[in-house]
Amino acid sequence: MNDVSRSFRGNSNAARDIAHHLHPYTNFKKHEATGPLTIVRGRGIYVMDDDGKEYIEGMAGLWSAALGFSNERLATVAYEQMKQLPFYHAFNQRSHEPAINLAEKLKSMAPVEMSKVFFANSGSEANDTVVKMVWYMNNALGRPKKKKIVSRIKGYHGITVAAGSLTGLPNNHRSFDLPIAGIVHTGCPHYYRFGVAGESEEQFATRCAEELEALIVKEGGADQVAAMICEPVMGAGGVIVPPKGYYEKIQAVCKKYDMLFVADEVICGFGRTGNVWGCQTMNIKPDILTCAKALSASFLPISAVMINDKVYQALMMESDKIGTWGHGFTYSGHPVAAAVALEAQKIYDEIDLFGHAKRMTPVFHKHIQSFADHPLIGEAMSVGMVGALEIVADKKTKAAFDLATVGAGNRVSNHAQALGLFVRNMGDRVAVCPPLIINEAELADLFGRLRQSLDAALADLTSEGHFKG
Numbered sequence: 001m002n003d004v005s006r007s008f009r010g011n012s013n014a015a016r017d018i019a020h021h022l023h024p025y026t027n028f029k030k031h032e033a034t035g036p037l038t039i040v041r042g043r044g045i046y047v048m049d050d051d052g053k054e055y056i057e058g059m060a061g062l063w064s065a066a067l068g069f070s071n072e073r074l075a076t077v078a079y080e081q082m083k084q085l086p087f088y089h090a091f092n093q094r095s096h097e098p099a100i101n102l103a104e105k106l107k108s109m110a111p112v113e114m115s116k117v118f119f120a121n122s123g124s125e126a127n128d129t130v131v132k133m134v135w136y137m138n139n140a141l142g143r144p145k146k147k148k149i150v151s152r153i154k155g156y157h158g159i160t161v162a163a164g165s166l167t168g169l170p171n172n173h174r175s176f177d178l179p180i181a182g183i184v185h186t187g188c189p190h191y192y193r194f195g196v197a198g199e200s201e202e203q204f205a206t207r208c209a210e211e212l213e214a215l216i217v218k219e220g221g222a223d224q225v226a227a228m229i230c231e232p233v234m235g236a237g238g239v240i241v242p243p244k245g246y247y248e249k250i251q252a253v254c255k256k257y258d259m260l261f262v263a264d265e266v267i268c269g270f271g272r273t274g275n276v277w278g279c280q281t282m283n284i285k286p287d288i289l290t291c292a293k294a295l296s297a298s299f300l301p302i303s304a305v306m307i308n309d310k311v312y313q314a315l316m317m318e319s320d321k322i323g324t325w326g327h328g329f330t331y332s333g334h335p336v337a338a339a340v341a342l343e344a345q346k347i348y349d350e351i352d353l354f355g356h357a358k359r360m361t362p363v364f365h366k367h368i369q370s371f372a373d374h375p376l377i378g379e380a381m382s383v384g385m386v387g388a389l390e391i392v393a394d395k396k397t398k399a400a401f402d403l404a405t406v407g408a409g410n411r412v413s414n415h416a417q418a419l420g421l422f423v424r425n426m427g428d429r430v431a432v433c434p435p436l437i438i439n440e441a442e443l444a445d446l447f448g449r450l451r452q453s454l455d456a457a458l459a460d461l462t463s464e465g466h467f468k469g
């Protein structure tokens with residue numbers, strides 16, 4: 001709902017953007033007609049557009065800016081590191097202190113004992129690296145057929161060829177010829193949507209585990225299936241918190257078939273779910289853990305893959321046999337990004353950010369739950385400082401509005417934007433995932449604006465005859 005009247009005349013940001021800039025995740029035709037919303041600066045939990053309008057960034061950008069949008073210390077550390085060593089790489093046994101320090105720090109924070117940390121630049125690259133590690137490892141162990149990886153429908157793991165294949169969302173596969181062979185998807189553990197009549201949450205979790213096992217058997221069992229990857233709490237699939245007992249059950253299945261368990265902590269990591277790691281909140285014991293986003297508070301691009309000793313020993317053997325681990329990015333562990341990430345972690349410790357997030361969790365939960373009896377809301381769910389509201393046409397039957405013709409979730413996001421709040425709708429699930437520094441008064445402001453947005457959408461849907469009440 002960008003204001004077309006801002007016009008794309010002359011040398012405006014909008015005109016130049018339309019002329020030159022190809023955006024991620026964008027309908028290009030729509031973009032040509034309505035143009036961008038150009039953000040020019042940030043302050044705490046707020047960002048400001050080029051018309052001077054301020055917004056509460058209720059999504060921390062892309063689930064990531066844990067410290068919000070201004071921080072002097074991180075800026076200073078980047079500047080100092082650029083002066084001392086602006087770039088160096090880690091290929092062929094070279095190293096530098098920022099990467100060493102960050103690897104050591106991450107290992108000390110890990111939810112289980114880890115052996116080594118590999119750096120990349122994005123969540124997608126980290127997850128692509130995992131796929132290659134799993135393949136490489138099984139070649140090292142003389143199990144060349146054990147290569148398949150299980151992911152989940154609605155899981156999000158990025159968009160590069162392997163990570164995009166792990167992702168279980170249609171828009172990341174359609175017209176891209178994905179997924180690649182050897183990546184298979186099991187069901188989404190969303191009880192509200194996929195639990196059947198009369199089924200308890202526990203029975204649903206058991207059914208998910210049984211379906212996983214049936215898929216593994218169909219795909220060749222322990223001989224062919226190598227790993228499973230999960231976000232502890234699904235983010236881009238709609239903020240889906242699996243029912244109690246789910247992870248215990250599916251981890252037992254993976255163990256039975258001698259599979260590695262990979263936790264994608266790209267959103268959940270660093271305090272989002274009320275603990276440092278989503279693995280701790282959901283009782284997951286991963287062999288491999290990927291993280292990004294809040295690793296550097298999103299001030300610079302950096303991601304990490306932590307591996308346990310079992311994985312490391314296999315990689316070590318194979319790299320010695322071949323002569324190298326032929327994988328790495330020019331910017332793996334980039335010194336400026338690593339220095340900023342390390343400083344972000346120091347700040348998190350000093351201000352007790354994870355403790356703050358834990359203390360804000362009941363406040364956040366109460367706000368989310370206050371929408372449960374709104375006429376449009378079918379499910380109100382949160383864990384830690386991430387939550388979602390699912391809009392439905394009928395609360396009793398859980399019937400959804402038609403996405404293409406009604407676009408209820410879009411309407412809420414658009415009203416919110418007009419009211420100075422960014423939230424994100426994934427279809428008709430509206431997510432909230434603010435910077436972790438947010439305080440009680442700011443939370444009240446955020447959710448007040450969200451309520452106004454929902455009420456405005458309700459008024460539209462009622463007056464247009466889509467919502468019958």
Ligand SMILES: Cc1ncc(COP(=O)(O)O)c(C=O)c1O
Nearest residue numbers: 122123124156157158231266267
């Ligand atoms: C859980 C998860 N994994 C991986 C990714 C991909 O990260 P990136 O966009 O940095 O490639 C994302 C991005 O949102 C994510 O949410």
